[in-house]
Amino acid sequence: MGVPPTVTLEEHKISKNVSRCPTVLDEHWTFKTFKKRCRIAIVRYEDYEIEFDFIGIHPAVANTFRRIMISEVPTVAIEKVHVLNNTSIMQDEVLTHRLGLIPLKADPKLFEFKAEVDAEPREQDTLEFELKVKCMYNKDSNKNSSLAEDMYINNYVYSKHIKWKPIGSQKDKFSEENLGPVHDDILITKMIPGQELDLKLFAIKSNGKDHAKFSPVATAFYRMLPEISLVKEVEGEAAERLQKCFSPGVIGLKKDNGRVIAVVNDARYDFSSRNVYRYDDLKDAVVMRKVQDHFIFTIESVGAIKPDDIFREAINILKDKCTSLLQELNSL
């Protein structure tokens, strides 16, 4: 497949390495070459996080996927709050803003977009919740304590206090454990005895373009694969200094006949600080490069959608966009 396109990060400039054979950056895109080049490798997959390598694509395409994940994959979040009573010290607008930011587990695929912002809530497009909490003195507390949690009941309002109120036939379709907040220990506000909250919450489906609270990701980013090579032998004190110039684990120290020599262990997790250039004796010993068609995607989900599903959804959104545009063009 030839040499991948790279750039070299020099002290005062970034220089391009011209590959001898055509790369994804300069050759004509055809489905055949794309199929040959495109590779994906899953590196890490956890509940909320995925890291994978997407190789052989053009930066324009990588960036489109990233942008769609952040601002066009829909989720469900609290959009409207009816404040029936709020005697806590937190202002209505601050409180409602905080409620909007709470991630909900509800699966956005099961809901429709609201036709109009001010339309009446329907069971297909809205989830209703209730937050009704009153803070009181804890009379049963026999402890002679002055700690707030011993003296009062409900002085901390958490996301677990949010209760679901089914609309229409929602009761048969969903269950509360699949709809409510992702985390039940998000602190919403604090109260003292006598203060109370009585709120009606309405959650709708929308995307990150509308408001950042609808974005399914905490972060979704990519970086190009770093390559580091040592062109001179670095030993002793200089080797340790070189190790400190890079992210932990990137440079290793090898013992050889009583000498300590620096070696490159794993360039992947280098975050490309330019600290080597602070040392005149080290800067000529290292060449730092980036592979331009090798993208390391990291997607961190907020909790509503699994991170791999966010990426799948992003691909589908781009595809749907194109097919609906094609339909329109064909009907012109």
Added chain:
Amino acid sequence: MSFFHTKQVISQLADAGTGIDESSKTFVFEDEGHTLGNALRYMIVNNPNVQFCGYTVPHPSESKMHLRIQMFKGRAVDALKKGLEDLVKMCDHSLLVFNEEMSIYKSEHDSKT
């Protein structure tokens, strides 16, 4: 808000002085921006019949994207169609590869635990 695709999304900008020239066109996309613009531009510019393809978002507070196509030969609309079709193909293949890799990863890690 970009909730609906029922309304017409693409329109054409009149080309000053060129009359009915099918080979050079500027398409206006409603509710689109850099997300689709850059990927689509890349796909179209790779078409050997295309002399020029560029996109712009004329004003940041207006959610419109202009896509200009000039052809060596053929119609600009056809190049746009081909670009969109290529994007669809690319999405399909990416999804296929991703699903494959994901199931391999999952089966490997289930057997370990």
